[in-house]
Amino acid sequence: MxxxxxxxxxxxxxxxxxxxxxxxxxxxxxxxxxxxxxxxxxxxxxxxxxxxxxxxxxxxxxxxxxxxxxxxxxxxxxxxxxxxxxxxxxxxxxxxxxxxxxxxxxxxxxxxxxxxxxxxxxxxxxxxxxxxxxxxxxxxxxxxxxxxxxxxxxxxxxxxxxxxxxxxxxxxxxxxxxxxxxxxxxxxxxxxxxxxxxxxxxxxxxxxxxxxxxxxxxxxxxxxxxxxxxxxxxxxxxxxxxxxxxxxxxxxxxxxxxxxxxxxxxxxxxxxxxDGEGATCLIEVEVIGAHTEVAARQIAKTIAGSSLVKSAIFGRDPNWGRIAGAAGRAGVPFEQDDLSIKLGDFLLFQNGQPVNFDKAAASTYLKQAAEGAYLQDDTVKISVNIGSGNSSGKAWGCDLSYDYVKINAHYTT
Incomplete structure (x- = not known):
């Protein structure tokens, strides 16, 4: 602390x-x-x-x-x-x-x-x-x-x-x-x-x-x-x-x-x-290698807020392409060849190239986070490196479940 x-x-x-x-x-x-x-x-x-x-x-x-x-x-x-x-x-x-x-x-x-x-x-x-x-x-x-x-x-x-x-x-x-x-x-x-x-x-x-x-x-x-x-x-x-x-x-x-x-x-x-409505886990995105802290947080927030990323995590699908796509549209310039992505301890993408990883084990990692909901081990950690800059930033979100729609579809009725 x-x-x-x-x-x-x-x-x-x-x-x-x-x-x-x-x-x-x-x-x-x-x-x-x-x-x-x-x-x-x-x-x-x-x-x-x-x-x-x-x-x-x-x-x-x-x-x-x-x-x-x-x-x-x-x-x-x-x-x-x-x-x-x-x-x-x-x-x-x-x-x-x-x-x-x-x-x-x-x-x-x-x-x-x-x-x-x-x-x-x-x-x-x-x-x-x-x-x-x-x-x-x-x-x-x-x-x-x-x-x-x-x-x-x-x-x-x-x-x-x-x-x-x-x-x-x-x-x-x-x-x-x-x-x-x-x-x-x-x-x-x-x-x-x-x-x-x-x-x-x-x-x-x-x-x-x-x-x-x-x-x-x-x-x-x-x-x-x-x-x-x-x-x-x-x-x-x-x-x-x-x-x-x-x-x-x-x-x-x-x-x-x-x-x-x-x-x-x-x-x-x-x-x-x-405690996001309908959420089963917390998502923590850390971006490193940025030139400014503001730029790092902007990419992290874009990834954490992506409906496709959030849906994949709810489905326990380690789909790194959605993470890469969100990082690329965040409005912060970086070289694609510098991009690397990790999900927990699983390296999914390195220096602009896909990496072989145990998809079943990565999916299990996502399931375990959901099973730990409301405890301190309920966090899905996504790490993204965009280059050689000295700045980093974090953002937090949650997965997107069926219950989110149920809660909000009839909010006033």
Missing amino acids: GEWRKISGGVTAPKGYKAAGITAGLKASGLPDLALIVSDVDAIAAGVFTTSHVRAACVDYCRQILQVKPSARAILCNSGQANAATGEQGIKDAQESADLLARELGINPESILLASTGVIGQRIKMDALRGGIPKLVAVLSETGSEAASSAIITTDLVTKSIALETTIGDRPVRIGGIAKGSGMIHPNMATMLAFVTCDAAVSPHLWQQMLTRSANKTFNSITVDGDTSTNDSLIALTNGQSRTPAITEMGIEGDKLEGMLTEVCQYLAKAIAR
Whole structure:
């Protein structure tokens, strides 16, 4: 794990945070659907949001708040209705959500950030929200992270949570995170939500830069189905309650904190890809030999997102031609004679030429990954070398099964 260790607690592991999750009646299923994360003090806030031109009201709301003042006390997330493409009334509903919570917490509405997930075109059920907010605030707890993580999911099969700890200035510093996402997942903040808390003291511009770089290497490098959501949001708070020296520029301490932030984001991103709708395994693609990290990630994301590659892996077919084809259309120039491809430990293609390999054994490798679903050995690893460059990059995805179509064919019916 490097210079940090895994701990329990999720978003309430860092000092000075409470969280809660309840069933407010937003979901017809009766499952938990309203979550809250609160910092005891004002926290530096940063965010990365969907690049879609069709955006949820909460996304525009958060962007406007963070442009004026990069700080916040609370994150409120409703699950069940996306409140996207809901017009002027959707914007009013978002603002009322913040106002209601602000009155209950005794803080300014501008100190609250919002997130929503669910069916596009559906407004938040405001009557349920109005009744739920007082109950939500009443159960805020330093052990409420798991309840919050359960309240933000939709088609997810599992909750997604992590917390890490390191030492800065001889004092412990912690970062925790929760996330949701299973379908409508594709690079460019691809519906996914992630909330990160930290107790370090970091300057606002540096915290935003750290989060953006971490997102590019993690959440922006996953894909399930090629669809970017209207609601994608990654929001990170850091409140300084660790009482460590303030980090105002990159250096040894800044690098350590960003490394831990990236580790948290990568864990959550992989958990989303692993839990892709209908998926039976996680796919990890690593590209080496590129001239830039961006180019390497672009090829890796193209391979991980290829429907043909994903279908072949679901069929346990080690069809390296589909991998080669995806690499070639990624928009990154390289010499075909430099291309090599490995599937796990199986070398399939080397220096532009097919290689004899045990197809049955390679197929078994793919089957074993599916049998290890939701465990740490459920990963199909694809390695691609495109030349003699010094840069590399990774992307994560999942296989494409029959169940993906079943889940999404009747999503609103």
